[in-house]
Amino acid sequence: MMEIYTTRKNGTSDTLELCGSAEKGAWINLSSTNDDEIAEISEVTGFPAEYLKAALDEEESPRIESDNGNTLILIDLPEIIADGDDKIYSTIPLGILxxxxxxxxxxxxNNVVIDDFRNGRIAGCNTLKRTRFLLQVLYKNSQYFLRYLRSIDRKTNAVEDSLHKSMKNKELIELLGIEKSLVYFSTSLKANEVVLEKIMKFKQIKMYEDDADLLEDVIIENKQAIEMANIYSNILSGMMDAFASIINNNMNRIMKILASVTIILSIPTMIASFFGMNVPLPFQESPMMTVALFLLSLSIAITLGLYMLKKEFI
Structure with missing residues (x-):
């Protein structure tokens, strides 16, 4: 899909409007695009086709490069992928040329960052101010990273509450999914940080005083997101280690109880087995022997059980 926008004067304010051609100062947005659209835009704007195709590879790493006045800034932005009732947090490349x-x-x-620009939710958006437009995209991207990280934290707390009530595989699998998302976010944020630092020194991008201030704000937001991702990752790792210890402790306790019950039940079996052998034993002809053996076995089992309770074996 290809959309072309330009900024028009509307009284005292600027508005973003769709236009039919890639006129000077226009913003061209490509999503779910194809080779024909890429070839057309490459011919009209002069951008190399490999620059336009760079963001279409999900394995591409964030970077910045320039050739013959054409600059490519490749960054990672966050996205939410619906998986039934669950949400999976991941990242996807975005190319800005x-x-x-x-x-x-x-x-x-389609992604939430660009959608905010397309729907006019960004104040002061002007396609004629290309550097400012770039920095606004980067700033909004950092804000969405922070927003999604807070959502991940809330999801982690909800899963933790569920685990306190019952330790099911579902909750543990959810925690693994959250940990995976945090790894994606942390890796992408650090890669974006490198790109932001290069932009500060990149001579091909003209930077005015207001732009420098905005870039500084973007770097601060990105650093905050990195710190937040690291904190949440450490908390999650500690939580999973704690729950693993709890599960192991519960398993050990169950095994101890089963072993204790086996020992207690083996006492009556041992006593009864003596009188089940074809060997003459004292009082075996007595009519009260069965009752006596039952009471003896019961008393020994109860005594042994009380002893184990006292020693906290059970």
Whole structure:
């Protein structure tokens, strides 16, 4: 899908409007695109086709590069993938291409960051101010990382509450999924940080005073997201270790109880087995022998059971 936007004057304010062609100062957004659209945009804007295709590979790492006045900024942005009733947090590459005339954004799928721009939810958005537009995308991306990290924290707390009530495999699998999401986020945020630091020194991107302040804000937000991801990862690792210890302790306790019950039940069996052998024994002809053996076995079993309770074997 290809959409072309440009900024129009609307009285005293600027508005983002759809337009039919890639005029100078336009923003071209590509998502779920194809080779024909890429070839068309490459011809119209002058961006190399390999730059436009870079973000279509989910394995691409964030980076920045420039050639003949065409600059590619590749970053990772967060996304939520629905899996039935569950939500999986992951990351996806976003390519931002800038030259003297246009801005192009390329992504495999529609995403929340670009949707905010498309729907006019970003104040001060102007496609003619290409550097400012780039930094606004980066800032909004960092904000969504922070928002999703808070959602992950709330989800972790909910799973923890469920585990306190019953330790089922479902909750443990959810914790593993959360841990995987945090690894994705942490890796992407650190890679984005490298790109942000390079932008500060990148001469091909013209930076004005207000832009430098906004870039500093983006770096601060990104660092905050990195710290938050690290904190949540450490908390989650500690929680999973604690629950693993609890599960092992419960299993050991159950095994101890079963072993104790086996020992207690073996006493009557041992006593009865003596009188089940074809060997003459004292009082075996007595009519009260059965009752006596029962009472003897019961008393020994009770005594042994009380002793184990006192010693906390059970």
């Amino acid at each position: 800038i030259n003297e005339d246009n801005i192009v954004t390329v992504c495999l799928r």
